[in-house]
Amino acid sequence: MANDDQELGRWERPLESKTERYAAWGSTLFKDHGVVRLLYRNRHKVSDELWRSSQPVPSDIRWARRKGVRTIISLRHSSNFGAWPLMRETCESKGLSLVNLPLFSREPPTHDAVRHAKSVFDSIEYPALLHCKSGADRAGMGAALYVLLRQNGSADDAIRQLNWRYGHMKFSKTGVLDAFLQFYKRDGEARGIAFLDWIETRYDRAALISQFKSNYWGDVLVDRLLRRE
Numbered sequence: 001m002a003n004d005d006q007e008l009g010r011w012e013r014p015l016e017s018k019t020e021r022y023a024a025w026g027s028t029l030f031k032d033h034g035v036v037r038l039l040y041r042n043r044h045k046v047s048d049e050l051w052r053s054s055q056p057v058p059s060d061i062r063w064a065r066r067k068g069v070r071t072i073i074s075l076r077h078s079s080n081f082g083a084w085p086l087m088r089e090t091c092e093s094k095g096l097s098l099v100n101l102p103l104f105s106r107e108p109p110t111h112d113a114v115r116h117a118k119s120v121f122d123s124i125e126y127p128a129l130l131h132c133k134s135g136a137d138r139a140g141m142g143a144a145l146y147v148l149l150r151q152n153g154s155a156d157d158a159i160r161q162l163n164w165r166y167g168h169m170k171f172s173k174t175g176v177l178d179a180f181l182q183f184y185k186r187d188g189e190a191r192g193i194a195f196l197d198w199i200e201t202r203y204d205r206a207a208l209i210s211q212f213k214s215n216y217w218g219d220v221l222v223d224r225l226l227r228r229e
Contacts, residue, residue, distance in 0.1 A: 009080070010080065011024065011027070011079060011080050011081055011082055011084045011085050012079060012080070012084075012085075013085070014085060014089065015085050015086070015089065021086075023082065024082035024083070024085055024086050025082065025086070026082065027081060027082025027083070028055075028057060028081070028082040028083040028086065031081070031082070032055065032081050032082065032083060032133070033133075034055065034057065034083065037054045037055060037057075037134075038057070040054075041053055041054055041056075041060060041135070042054040042134065042135030042136065042139075042166060042167060043060075043135070044135075044166065046143045046146065046147070046161070047146075047151065048127070049126040049127045049128065050126070050127065050128055050129070050130065050143070050146055051064070051067075051069065051127070051128070051129040051130070052129070052130055052131065052135060052139040052140075052142065052143045052161075052166075053129060053130075053131045053135050053139065054131060054132070054133060054134050054135035054136075054139070055076070055083050055087075055131055055132070055133050055134075055135075056072070056083075056087060056129070056131055057083060057086065057087075058086055058087070058090040061087060061090040061091060061094060061096065062090065062094065064096070064129050065094045065095075065096060067127070068127050069096065069127045069128060069129050070096060070097065070124075070125040070126060070127060070128065071096060071097045071098075071099060071124040071125050071126065071127075071128040071129075072087065072091055072096055072097070072098050072099070072128070072129055072130075072131070073099045073100075073101050073120065073124070073128055073129070073130035073131070073142065074087075074098065074099070074100050074101070074102075074130075074131060074132075075101055075102065075103045075130060075131065075132040075138040075139060075141075075142045076102065076131075076132055076133060076138070077102040077104075079100075097124065097125060099120055099124060101113075101116060101117055101120050101130070101142065103132070103138045103141050103142055104138070105132070105137035105138050105141075105173075105174050105177070106173040106174055106176060107176060107209065108176055108177065108179070108180035108183075108205055108208050108209065109141065109145070109180065109205075110205065111199055111200070111203065111205070114145065114149075114196070114199045115199075117142070117145045117146075117149055118149045118196060121145075121146055121149050121150040122150075130142045130143065130146070134167060135166060135167065136166050136167035136168045136169075136174075137162075137168055137174045137177060139166070140161045140162040140163070140166055140168050140177065141161075141162070141177045141180075143161040144158035144159070144161040144162060144177075144181060145158075147161060148184075148195040149195065149196065154189065155181055155182075155184055155185035155188075155189045155195075156185070158181050159178065159181045159182070159185070162177055162178050162181070171214070172214050173214045175212070175214055176208070176209070176212045176214075179208060179211075179212050180208060183203075183208055184198055184203075187202060188202060188203075
């Protein structure tokens with residue numbers, strides 16, 4: 001049990017030796033599939049104040065700083081992966097804020113997650129870069145929430161952030177994110193209800209989850225072959 005607890009907290013601690021740093025890079029590149037992200041970072045500009053991407057490594061943080069980015073937003077639920085301490089220490093050395101905004105890729109946002117997103121987008125220093133692991137699903141949802149909560153954009157504007165060109169596949173379990181935005185478009189926007197008001201008064205998350213059905217082969221592709229988080 002002690003070893004399990006030690007492993008769970010391994011990447012929460014600062015890197016204090018070359019051995020630990022090499023291990024963090026090994027975790028990033030191989031266990032967390034970072035080798036693929038070195039070839040394609042899935043980095044895109046959402047607006048003049050926001051970028052979206054896959055999990056950044058230190059060189060990506062330095063690139064972001066050169067672009068004027070002041071805040072990095074992590075959409076991943078866990079910090080128990082090697083890229084976390086590498087990202088954290090690079091943000092600290094470059095004077096960037098690191099903020100957590102956990103989202104799911106196979107479940108629609110909770111009411112609290114939307115409220116948290118509103119608080120984050122209203123309080124951080126811009127420009128900002130938000131990321132998940134692959135930059136496809138949670139990054140798309142995070143960007144969609146930004147469009148709705150920060151830019152007061154339309155449902156269609158938000159839906160465009162969940163697109164195959166970012167690697168998002170709506171025919172798999174991750175399609176529940178599309179269903180969430182379509183639900184708002186149909187049940188909220190069509191009635192003239194602002195997004196946050198709809199969340200607070202009409203959004204039935206449990207009903208959406210129970211009604212959504214994914215495609216078996218889409219799940220095989222995303223979960224087993226691409227191994228999305």
